[in-house]
Amino acid sequence: MAFTHLHIHTEYSLLDGCCRIPGLVRRVRELGQTAVAITDHGVMYGAVDFYKACKAEGIKPIIGCEVYVAPRTRFDKVHEMDSGARHLILLCRNEVGYRNLCHMVSRSFTEGFYVRPRIDKDLLREHHEGLIALSACLAGEIPRLLRNGQYEAAKQEALAMRELFGADGYYLELQDHSLSEDPQIVQGLLRLHEDTG
Numbered sequence: 459m460a461f462t463h464l465h466i467h468t469e470y471s472l473l474d475g476c477c478r479i480p481g482l483v484r485r486v487r488e489l490g491q492t493a494v495a496i497t498d499h500g501v502m503y504g505a506v507d508f509y510k511a512c513k514a515e516g517i518k519p520i521i522g523c524e525v526y527v528a529p530r531t532r533f534d535k536v537h538e539m540d541s542g543a544r545h546l547i548l549l550c551r552n553e554v555g556y557r558n559l560c561h562m563v564s565r566s567f568t569e570g571f572y573v574r575p576r577i578d579k580d581l582l583r584e585h586h587e588g589l590i591a592l593s594a595c596l597a598g599e600i601p602r603l604l605r606n607g608q609y610e611a612a613k614q615e616a617l618a619m620r621e622l623f624g625a626d627g628y629y630l631e632l633q634d635h636s637l638s639e640d641p642q643i644v645q646g647l648l649r650l651h652e653d654t655g
Contacts, residue, residue, distance in 0.1 A: 464495045464520065464592065465547055465631065470504040471524075479504055483511040495520035497547050500575040502563050521556060522549035523563055524594060525577050532570030532578040543576045544599040547592035547631065555588025583622065591623045592631040596643060600630070604646035605639055616650050625655075 467475025468482065475498060486494045494517055496508050505521050512519035526543035534540045550556040562585050566575035593600045593616070603612035619628045630647045634640045 460490070460492050462491060462493045462495070462520070464522070464549060465497050465524070465595075465633075466495060467498055467524070468496050468504050468508070470501055471499040474499055479507050479511050483508075483515045483517055486517055487515045491517070493518035493520055495522045495549055497522040497524045497549070499524050500526050500563070500566065502560065520549055521559070522547060523559055524548075525562065525566065526574050527582070527599065528570060528572075528576040528578045530578070531580065532566065532576050535572040541573050543574060544602065545594040545597040546599070547594050549590040549592070550588065551590055551627075552588045555590075558585040558588055561585055586622055586627075589623065589627070591619060591628050593619075593629070593647070594631055595633060596637070596639060598631070600647070600650070601643045604643050604650075609646060609649070612646065613650055613653060616654055620654065 466477060468477045468479055469475055496504055498504060502523055509519045525546050525548055527546050528543055529540055548559055550559055562577045562581050565581060566577045570576035599615050600612045630651055632644055632647055
């Protein structure tokens with residue numbers, strides 16, 4: 459089984475990503491990898507260019523997005539409660555997932571935009587079919603709960619996400635970027651894995 463990057467930001471993640479799509483895809487091919495995902499922050503602007511570049515290089519494109527999930531609903535816009543959205547990685551399994559992801563990202567702008575484009579749990583429940591979810595970075599709901607010492611709440615969130623996306627559709631994402639809180643979060647995620655499967 460070959461390694462596949464599933465959480466990458468391109469130049470379309472403004473002020474965050476630096477990968478240019480053609481160079482990214484060429485590098486993936488040079489490394490002998492057979493697939494790669496892009497998961498830009500809140501947008502899918504690069505999806506078509508990414509798909510074409512991957513096909514030209516014989517790489518399997520995995521289209522995704524690191525969406526922002528509103529703390530309450532996408533319609534709530536009170537700064538003290540709603541400005542800090544949670545990150546969640548969504549990857550398309552198939553065309554149904556692609557359509558669902560496009561729908562949610564579009565509605566994140568037309569209905570949920572507040573500081574950034576936001577979806578909510580209602581949209582996830584309505585449009586999760588064909589998608590795989592990853593717990594995301596330190597700004598994801600589960601890492602935030604773990605950082606705040608709320609293990610049981612993190613466990614309940616993981617179980618709820620597994621219930622929504624299915625046993626083969628939700629994964630805990632381990633990251634180590636040498637940040638001071640990384641060891642605590644990784645240990646919490648490993649404990650969640652042991653407790654929940």
